Amino acid sequence: DTGVSQNPRHKITKRGQNVTFRCDPISEHNRLYWYRQTLGQGPEFLTYFQNEAQLEKSRLLSDRFSAERPKGSFSTLEIQRTEQGDSAMYLCASSLGGVPQHFGDGTRLSIL
Amino acid sequence: GENVEQHPSTLSVQEGDSAVIKCTYSDSASNYFPWYKQELGKGPQLIIDIRSNVGEKKDQRIAVTLNKTAKHFSLHITETQPEDSAVYFCAASQRGGADGLTFGKGTHLIIQP
Numbered sequence A: 001d002t003g004v005s006q007n008p009r010h011k012i013t014k015r016g017q018n019v020t021f022r023c024d025p026i027s028e029h030n031r032l033y034w035y036r037q038t039l040g041q042g043p044e045f046l047t048y049f050q051n052e053a054q055l056e057k058s059r060l061l062s063d064r065f066s067a068e069r070p071k072g073s074f075s076t077l078e079i080q081r082t083e084q085g086d087s088a089m090y091l092c093a094s095s096l097g098g099v100p101q102h103f104g105d106g107t108r109l110s111i112l
Numbered sequence B: 001g002e003n004v005e006q007h008p009s010t011l012s013v014q015e016g017d018s019a020v021i022k023c024t025y026s027d028s029a030s031n032y033f034p035w036y037k038q039e040l041g042k043g044p045q046l047i048i049d050i051r052s053n054v055g056e057k058k059d060q061r062i063a064v065t066l067n068k069t070a071k072h073f074s075l076h077i078t079e080t081q082p083e084d085s086a087v088y089f090c091a092a093s094q095r096g097g098a099d100g101l102t103f104g105k106g107t108h109l110i111i112q113p
Helices: none
Strands: A006-007 A008-011 A019-024 A031-037 A044-050 A051-058 A065-068 A074-077 A088-095 A107-110 B005-009 B009-012 B019-025 B034-038 B045-051 B056-059 B062-067 B072-077 B086-092 B107-112
Touching: A006 A044, A006 B072, A008 A019, A019 A088, A031 B056, A044 A065, A044 B086, A107 B009, B005 B086, B019 B086, B019 B107, B034 B062, B045 B056, B045 B062, B062 B107
Parallel strands: A008 A107, B009 B107
Antiparallel strands: A006 A019, A019 A074, A031 A044, A031 A088, A044 A051, A065 A074, A088 A107, B005 B019, B019 B072, B034 B045, B034 B086, B056 B062, B062 B072, B086 B107
């Protein structure tokens, strides 16, 4: 059990660029969750997968946000045409069957 | 949707004293309530959780209590130590936590030596 791994740890990009983050869940965890955390706030749920199926995506912040988990293992979160307001920590969590959710250390996105 | 309120936003206690953090939730269908500890530059780490069919749960110096009628739950830390200093988040979820969690805004706990 090596824990949830997120890459990169920090991403700096210019406004308008596309960015992609990767999450590797704990081995054999079938559920994978994405959250966004802004400064001084708790994590905000975005979307989740059970295996390769995306079961909830209505909470994604806009149509610029999309997520995939093509083979039911790692997942990617993409933000297109980044805006200043997208600057935040993006957290991934995984679980086996539901709870508890184990979080990674996140990817911090900075928009110049 | 669910709304979770957390108080206080900052709590300073002397080392060795107890700390209590309180949360309220709005959706009576919520049935799973975890607490997470987050240190600077790290992701949230689960410290204890409770389901709605249980009123209290303890793990060494940490305990959580749940009042379903009042829709509030609390985290109790006894004999606080410097390493307890961190930001603590409560959360709530329906369906036993299988869906996404709704978090409070966090409590910055400061342990004074």
